[in-house]
Amino acid sequence: MQQAEIGLIGLAVMGSNLALNIAEKGNRIAVFNRSPDKTRTFYAEAGALQDRIVPCESLEAFVAAIRPPRPVIIMVKAGDPVDELIATLRNYLSEGDIIIDAGNANFRDTIARFKGLEGSGLTFIGMGVSGGEEGARHGPSIMVGGTEESWKRVEPVLTSIAAKYKDDPCVAWLGENGAGHFVKTIHNGIEYADMQMIAEIYGLLRDGLGYSAKACSEVFSLWNTRRLNSYLIEISETVLAATDPVTGQAMVDVIVDKAGQKGTGKWSAIEALNLGIPATAIEAAVAARSLSSFKTKRMDAEAILGLPGTGRIAGDADAFVADLELALLAGKIGAYAQGFAVMAEASREFGWSLPMPTIARIWRAGCIIRSQFLDEITSAFTAMPDADNLIVTPAFAAMVQETDGALRRVVASAALAGLPVPALASALAYFDTYRRGRGTANLIQAQRDFFGAHGFDRIDGLDKHHGPWGSGLADF
Known part of the structure; x- marks a missing residue:
């Protein structure tokens, strides 16, 4: 029997869909699940794709069904289950075989798994996959993060199944060990920021202007035909237009305002802090999700403190909606600029040489943050691949200047009305801080030197690094 090109373990929703995608694109695939019943059900429901699927009920049969060197995708819960499965697979795989973790793994765990397999003859790929079940x-x-040799073995299969943007496959090898999972983590951090900003705009429309869910949907529908065209704007339009079949109300109005999170957004904020790169929009989005989970505490606080401001936006509603569109574009620029800056620093820190234009290119389709905006980022980084920050590239500098006034008016109006916009406000503060040549950290340095003798640099360049604080005169 013809051997499979690739194998997959773990037939839950994501694993099943990925396996069907692989088969549908003309690749023969072996599949295995810890529960044989799950494997049988998957195969029975594969229909016309059964000819390209090899269902296996033992790991021995599974490994034998794949052409060496064997690439094996594992789609199991992140953390200990991955390590347990790797330990088991080491008893069955042979030299040159490739274990591919396609889950949402912490890139530091991926690096550790690479090291753990050193000398075993096996290699590892940490593969970020974005797009949800549909993707x-x-x-x-x-x-993809791994050795270039292992990438070459799986490149034909992965290229065949990836999303296409104008026939360009949205897949790439990004570097060694944890590079792929790190980029996926930052993708998710940007996703958090993007979703939070959209929710803040929705809140200003709903609470600041009194728009119904349907009216909000119509606003997003219009924006999706212009520069904000994206998957997240598209689905926001759809969910805001949906009706609850039980109550007849707008579906979004019967959903409890508590947002869940699985950890990747938090990881991206933590890694940005570890690297010393500001990612304030991502941090604000993670914090906002955490605050959303305090539903009972928020209700109690409202009863005690009341709501600040008027709750309504004063002035011309149509002009404010026009400002909201530009403010959201500005906020997105800030979030993406921060995310790419974090990846650039990680590339230097871990020796990955992450290709920024390529990352933007492979996010243009298939992933949750896909948008026409990414085509502009691709062009910007192609023209200036070593740019210090996205916002200083010519195209994006012009956009920041164009949207500055609108973002400023929106954040100010929200503050006066008592409506929270933490991610949009953080984007504004980021722009204002990044663009200011002389800030206020000189006072912080003086304070640090006063209480801890940490020293400072002088504007005039003199070799005197302490101030005349307290009873002593330090360098003087």
Whole structure:
């Protein structure tokens, strides 16, 4: 029997959809699940794709069904289950075989797994996959980290199943060990920021202007035909237009305002802090999700403190909606600029040589943050691949200047009305801080030197690094 090109372990929703995608694109795939019943059900429901699927009920049969060197995708819960499965697979795989973790793994765990396999003859790929269930089934964005040799073995299969943007496959090898999973983590951090900013705009429309969910949907529908065209704007339009079949109300109005999170947004904020790179929009979005979970505490606080401000936006509603569109564009620029800055620093820190234009390119389709905006980022980084920050590239500098006034008016109006916009406000503060040649950290340095003798540099360059604080005169 013809051997499979690739294998996959773990037939839950994402694994099943990815396996069907692989088979549908003409690749023969072996599949295994810890529960044989799950494997049988998956195969029975594969329909016309059964000819390209080899269902296996033992790991021995599974490994034998794949052409060496064997690439094996594992789609199991992140953390200990991955390590347990790797330990088991080491008893069955042979030299040159490749274990591919396609889950949402912490890139530091991925690096540790690479090191753990050193000397075993096996190699590892940490593969970020974005696009959710639909993307897994019909074409995700794929971020690969591993050796170039292992990438070459799986490149034909991964290229065939990836999303396509104008026939350009949204998959790339990004570097060694944890590079792929790190880029996926930052993708998710940007996703958090993007979703939070959209929610803040929705809140200003709903609470600041009194718009119904349907009216909000119509606003997003219009914006999706212009520069904000994106998957997240598109689905926001759809969910805001949906009706609850039980109550007849707008679906969004019967959903409890508590947002869940699985950890990748938090990881991206933590890694930005570890690297010393500001990612304030991502941090604000993570904090906002955490605050959303305090539903009972928030209700109690409202009863005690009341709501600040008027709750309504004064002035011309149509002009404010026009400002909201530009403010959201500005906020997105800030979030993406921060995310790419974090990746650039990680590339230097871990020796990955992450290709920024390529990352923007493979996010243009398939992934959750896909948008026409990414085509502009691709062009900007292609023209200036070593730019210190996205916002200083010519195209984006012009956009920052164009949207500055609108973002400023929106944040100010929200503050006066008592409506929270933490991510949009953080983007404004980021722009104002990044663009200011002389800030206020000179006072912080003086304070640090006063209480801890940490020293400082002088504007005039003199070799005197302490001030005349207290009873002593330090360098003087």
